[in-house]
Amino acid sequence: MTSQHSQYLESKVLTAPPQRLHLMLIEGALRFGRQAEQELRAGNNAAATARLTRMLDIVGELLVGVRQTKSETNDKLATLYWFVFRRVSEAMINADAAALTEVMRILELERETWQTVCEKLAANGSTRATAPTPTHDFGAAHPAAPMTGLSLEA
Numbered sequence: 001m002t003s004q005h006s007q008y009l010e011s012k013v014l015t016a017p018p019q020r021l022h023l024m025l026i027e028g029a030l031r032f033g034r035q036a037e038q039e040l041r042a043g044n045n046a047a048a049t050a051r052l053t054r055m056l057d058i059v060g061e062l063l064v065g066v067r068q069t070k071s072e073t074n075d076k077l078a079t080l081y082w083f084v085f086r087r088v089s090e091a092m093i094n095a096d097a098a099a100l101t102e103v104m105r106i107l108e109l110e111r112e113t114w115q116t117v118c119e120k121l122a123a124n125g126s127t128r129a130t131a132p133t134p135t136h137d138f139g140a141a142h143p144a145a146p147m148t149g150l151s152l153e154a
Helices: 003-015 018-041 045-067 072-094 097-124
Strands: none
Touching (some): 018 045, 018 072, 045 072, 072 097
16 A cells, blocks of 8 residues: 555544544445455455454444443444444354355445435534444344454555
8 A cells, every 4th residue: 555545544534523433444344344255255264364353353443432432322333233243253263155244234234324424414514423323133232342453454
């Protein structure tokens, strides 16, 4: 990656409002998920595992973000992200492309939701958002451990 692109990405992250950062994390998870899905379907499990590990790091960051503030909506989002985390882990352990495809659909819906939030806030001139209420209820939430060293770059 070029230094100029890296500087642009860093600037974009440092100046983004919280809802845009959340959207960027979801997009990063989707990008690594698509790459892992291709690797799994090609039978390249080692390469898929590396991508899935990056995806788990990002989903972990999503969990940390929604668990920082206690609210009913954040609790629902934490439950959703824990479900995604578990299914990605299962996909990695079992080289299961179907499990990964399932969570990719969920993350696509999340991306659409957060894109709408960002667009509406931009149209209203606001920079702060409350988390949108998830439309799914998957599993029970568990305590999250903070993840470090996250990079959205492939």
